[in-house]
Amino acid sequence: MTVGVALNATESDNQIDATVRLAGEAAAAGLRSAWFGQTLGADSPQLAAIVGRDVPALQVGTSAIPVFGRHPLTVASQALTAQAATHGRYHLGLALGTRLLTEGGYGIPFERPAARLREFLTALRQLTETGTADFDGELLTAHTPVPARVPGADTGVPLLVAAMGPQALRVSGELADGILPYLAGPRALAEHIVPAVTKAADAAGRPAPRIVALVHGVVTDDVDAVRERATDALAFYEQIPSYARVVELSGGTRAVDVAVIGDERTVSAEVRRYRDAGATEVVFSGTEIAGDADRRRTWDLLGALAD
Template sequence: MTVGVALNAADAPNQVDATVRLAQEAAAAGLRSAWFGQTFGADSPQLAAIVGREVPGLQVGTSAIPVFGRHPLPVAGQALTAQAATHGRYHLGLALGTKLLTETGFGLPFERPIARLREFLTVLRQLTQTGTADFHGELLTATTPVPARVSGAEDGVPILVAAMGPQALRVSGELADGILPYLAGPRALADHIVPALTAAAEAAGRPAPRVVALVPGVVTDDVDAVRRKATEYLAFYERIPSYARVIELSGGRRASDLAVIGDEKTVAAQVRRYRDAGATEVVFSGTEMAGDEDRRRTWALLGELAS
């Protein structure tokens, strides 16, 4: 099973330089992949491309770019460029986004998100696989009067979706290569998410998709202090219906209940639970919740599990 980390150096004096240093440290610890979030700050495909060039051998990906406020043509160009830059080690993650950020940030109505996701994925698959598109949907139009190919990315780009609800899982099983669930514990994965995703893929005649479980977690001796930080850090997600639902399905009351916090034995056991629940890959996030010593200790354990 691949084990990776989500990197966030937004508070550093230079985010790009700091992200590269963190990625080098993660690779040295034996981790296999590095993932980069997307809000309104740094451009995650660019970060992934830079890190992939600077740290050879490390898989890199975005987790995840919202489909609202974007169009498949420039997103495909970003993804294909990152794929060429990393010689095939880039993974594109998409998300529905949230009503709060979509409407306050972009001034766009958060309407028909599943239909938009379906059309976005349909166009992206055409663009990343063939470099062309001729799509006229209800919500999106994408044509290529000139080619949209990027030399060096002819093999395409794996596309994953931050899907956890039934409708998003159905679309992802039909059209994506995998999913990127966050704050979905082993119970939610095993009982709800993985079966729905697998069934949708089987019905579409496709192989079982990847399940890249993103997990907030820290190896530490100061469990109570880190748990308090996690409660504050993750509280935002409790306001978002899709996350609130999956937290409940996971048996949690607060988002921080899904954070994996403890010593090496405790954390390793939890990682194994995710694997047993159907996760093909586990990616730890939450470096912001830990000091440098605990972060290095966490990455050392994850590197051992990756090997």
């Protein structure tokens, strides 16, 4: 199993330099991949390109870029540039996004998200595989009067989706290379997410999808204090219906209920549960809430668990 981490160097005078430093530490600990969330701050494909170029031992990826407020032509250029910069080690994650950001931030109606995802992936696949697009959908149009190629990006770009709901899982199975579920515990993965996306991929004649499970987790002895901080950090997701639903399907009531917090034995056992539930890769996030010592301890354990 590939084991990676989501990097979030927010407390720094220079976020880019700090992220590269953290990525180097992650690689030294034996981790295989580093992932970057897309916020209103640093641009995640650019950050992935910089880190991937400076730390060649790591696969790098975004998790994930919302399809609302963006266009496949633009995202393809970003992805192909990152793929060329990293010599084929970049993985592009997409997301439906949320009504809060889509309507409140961009002023775009959050309508027909699964249909938009389908059209976005269809056009983006053409662009990343051939450098051209000739697509007219109901919601998106993508044409290339000149080829959209980046020399050096010759291996294609793996396309993944932060999908957890039935419609998004069906679209992802048919058109993407895998999924990036977050806050989905082993029960939700095994009983709902993995079967749905695998069935869709099989029906579309596609290979078995990658299941990159993003897990909020920390190795620590100070479990109560870290759990309290995690409760506050994750409370935002409880306002978003898709996350609230997947937490419930996982057997929890609050987002923190699916967090993995404990000693090495506890965390190792939980990683095995994710593997047994169908995860092909596990990516830990949230270690920044526990301090440097626990972060290093977490990364050392995860590095030891990597295949």
